[in-house]
Amino acid sequence: xTIVRITIVCALLAxxxxxxxxxxxxxxxxxxxxxxxxxxxxxxxxxxxxxxxDNPTPTEHTITHDGCVSDGPCAFDSGMMMPGEDYVLPGxxxxxxxxHCRIHPIMRGTVTVSDSSALPQI
Numbered sequence: 612x613t614i615v616r617i618t619i620v621c622a623l624l625a626x627x628x629x630x631x632x633x634x635x636x637x638x639x640x641x642x643x644x645x646x647x648x649x650x651x652x653x654x655x656x657x658x659x660x661x662x663x664x665d666n667p668t669p670t671e672h673t674i675t676h677d678g679c680v681s682d683g684p685c686a687f688d689s690g691m692m693m694p695g696e697d698y699v700l701p702g703x704x705x706x707x708x709x710x711h712c713r714i715h716p717i718m719r720g721t722v723t724v725s726d727s728s729a730l731p732q733i
């Protein structure tokens with residue numbers, strides 16, 4: 612009986628089914644060939660939410676925080692993303708993060724990260 616319980620607990624841990632063991636789901640942003648280029652163009656997430664950009668286009672792109680090419684600190688830079696690749700950030704501290712594609716500067720988006728403790732509880 613004890614071996615059965617241990618097996619069940621191990622299986623639940625592996626699947627992330629126990630409280631406190633789950634990773635928050637990622638927020639998905641898709642790169643597109645036409646305007647608005649990033650969908651959604653403005654994303655709002657809470658602290659600790661992973662963010663994933665998918666590149667289903669036939670073209671290379673980057674996801675580059677504007678601070679990487681201006682006077683601010685560089686919060687993230689994907690480097691070259693080939694067609695079919697994705698780029699995942701595990702999470703960002705609260706703030707407003709404008710970003711662009713270094714290869715195609717017309718491609719612009721923003722991520723706003725809110726402190727999850729400041730959000731009203733429902």
